[in-house]
Amino acid sequence: MPDGHDVGSRRIFAAWLTGFMLAVAAGNVTAQGDQVWSQEAVSPAINQKGLSVTQTFSAPQPVHPQAVITSVRVQRQTRTLGQLGSVLCTAPGAGRCVVLFGSHTSTQAFNGLPANQTFYLTHTLVGHGPQTPPAFVRSELSVWYSVGPSLQGQHGKSATPDTP
The missing domain is CATH 1.20.5 (Single alpha-helices involved in coiled-coils or other helix-helix interfaces)
Structure with a gap:
């Protein structure tokens, strides 16, 4: 008992x-009233070292046009034995970019940009020659944003960023 x-x-x-x-x-x-949009994707196959593949991430739901980014977090996972290099940019291979280190990266490098910003995550296996078996990268991008006190509650989902 x-x-x-x-x-x-x-x-x-x-x-x-x-x-x-x-x-x-x-x-x-x-407490700040930040909201978040997130998206997950699996990359195309990486069959050749030294060649790049790009994943595109956009808000899956409408975001208020005046909303601005307050934080971005990227998680990536692959089962390849090779070294993976990844870069997150606001335009394909250009714009504002952040090099990713480790399996996840949190950054404020995109702060102040529009929250409906499209992001491009480019992966490259370091080296030359064939990649056997092909590598795939599972990625998740989360974009925290603020719409200002007078606009809150109009769009999006609230959340708390996970900062390492």
Whole structure:
């Protein structure tokens, strides 16, 4: 038979779990009122080292035209043994760019740009010659943005950025 302390701990845990689930369901509203759009994609096959493939990311839902970026996070995953180089840009191979390091990168380099900005994530396997088996890169791009206090609640989903 459980003692009173065990029952109390279970109640606290149940209350915490309920609050956590409600926060997730509500979209994790931040104090600043930032909103986020996210998109996931798998790259085309990389069959040759030294050649690049590009993934394109755009807001999947309407974003207020006056909204501006406050933070960007990119996660990428591949199962290749080769060294993968990746660059995130605001135009194909040009514009404002950030070189990615590791499996995820958070940056404020795009702050102030329009939140409906299209991004181009280019991957290159370092080296020369065939890549066997072909490599695929699974990527997720999350763009946090602010629409200003008078415009909040009109578009998008609220969230809290995960900064390492």
